[in-house]
Amino acid sequence: MGSSVEQTSSMANIIIPDEWSEAANTVVSAASSPPVTFVCGPKNSGKTIFSRHLVNVLLERYERVAYLDTDVGQTEFTPPGCLSLAVINRITADLTIPCLKTPARCYFFGDISPKRDPTMYLKYISALYDYYEKEFNTFDLSGHTALPLVVNTSGWVKGIGFDILVDMLKYISPTHMVQIRISAESKNLPTGGFWLDERDDASTTLIEISSARQDSLKRSVLVQKDARLLRDLRIMAYFRQCFPSEKDITTIKELARALAAHPPYEVPVSSVKIKHLHNEVPSSEVFYSLNATIVGLAVSSEDNDHLPCCVGLGIVRSIDTLKKLIYVVTPVPHNTLEKVDLLLQGFIQIPNCLLQVQGCFSPYMASNVLPVN
Numbered sequence: 001m002g003s004s005v006e007q008t009s010s011m012a013n014i015i016i017p018d019e020w021s022e023a024a025n026t027v028v029s030a031a032s033s034p035p036v037t038f039v040c041g042p043k044n045s046g047k048t049i050f051s052r053h054l055v056n057v058l059l060e061r062y063e064r065v066a067y068l069d070t071d072v073g074q075t076e077f078t079p080p081g082c083l084s085l086a087v088i089n090r091i092t093a094d095l096t097i098p099c100l101k102t103p104a105r106c107y108f109f110g111d112i113s114p115k116r117d118p119t120m121y122l123k124y125i126s127a128l129y130d131y132y133e134k135e136f137n138t139f140d141l142s143g144h145t146a147l148p149l150v151v152n153t154s155g156w157v158k159g160i161g162f163d164i165l166v167d168m169l170k171y172i173s174p175t176h177m178v179q180i181r182i183s184a185e186s187k188n189l190p191t192g193g194f195w196l197d198e199r200d201d202a203s204t205t206l207i208e209i210s211s212a213r214q215d216s217l218k219r220s221v222l223v224q225k226d227a228r229l230l231r232d233l234r235i236m237a238y239f240r241q242c243f244p245s246e247k248d249i250t251t252i253k254e255l256a257r258a259l260a261a262h263p264p265y266e267v268p269v270s271s272v273k274i275k276h277l278h279n280e281v282p283s284s285e286v287f288y289s290l291n292a293t294i295v296g297l298a299v300s301s302e303d304n305d306h307l308p309c310c311v312g313l314g315i316v317r318s319i320d321t322l323k324k325l326i327y328v329v330t331p332v333p334h335n336t337l338e339k340v341d342l343l344l345q346g347f348i349q350i351p352n353c354l355l356q357v358q359g360c361f362s363p364y365m366a367s368n369v370l371p372v373n
């Protein structure tokens, strides 16, 4: 173990121990093509903080860094439920804060864990990696150079979570694998190249580091996050983008009121297909199931894999079955929304605090807009 506390950033007590700096330097000084780094380890071990640090270090050498966000419950640049590939071109001064960013490619998985559909989850991850390979890992004639990639993963490292990690590692075949380990050994991943078969070419540089926070007995001190609250905050930050930044919305209450009063887009039912991602809904119940929920706004794809790209999320404000209109609140701009032909419904829910607006009774549950014919 033994990670001494060497460097504490001025903001919010972020600790970058020597071995974390060395790990990042090993990656950044990789001689060959831009490094593809896979960051893994148990829950709350610091994968996200390390990934953010690594991105910053890479940005000192490369103009841009690609980031594959596979932690669908604790997303980095998108609202929860999305899997995305983003391109970062600016150093993040504060490693504690995630920020929203429009990804280069995004898929709506519609759940906060891969456990309900690991096959689909892996399909999305493979497609995102293929997209990186095609768009960002080539040297082209216009002088654009390949970008390094950082892959951040979830902390589900046992059982099926382990199998998913192994499949991801096999597919991505990273140049570097940074494994964060904690003092409770039984919670760690196996050491070494655990995903490699005997016949695999082991060309990955394996780096093992300890979680940054430790007590005097060198036991890991893990900070439990309130995952649900963080997800709600990300959803709220996402829908805050419906309003100009200068608009005075500082509290959750103000956001809830502003969203409830925000004019929704009218989406003709005929212009979209509705797809339930993780359950089956009888056709007679489809509109009821959509009302007052969050949906992924997606565009069908002509690509080989036919995976629809997600351009953002929307709140289904209400549905008028007589006028055949779905009312959607979303920060997605009109010209992008025009391309949307799929509404994807999963299990991403409207935060409860947005459903309690003073003076309105459950603002997204208007009872007179779903007339039974």
Ligand SMILES: Nc1ncnc2c1ncn2[C@@H]1O[C@H](COP(=O)(O)OP(=O)(O)OP(=O)(O)O)[C@@H](O)[C@H]1O
Pocket: 013, 014, 015, 016, 041, 042, 043, 044, 045, 046, 047, 048, 049, 050, 071, 074, 153, 154, 155, 156, 212, 213, 222, 223, 224, 225
């Ligand atoms: N280097 C660090 N310095 C200070 N605090 C840290 C550091 N690494 C982790 N932490 C604390 O631990 C918490 C969890 O870290 P982080 O989100 O990076 O873990 P994770 O492994 O990505 O978690 P998950 O498995 O849920 O995705 C952080 O919110 C922070 O409070």
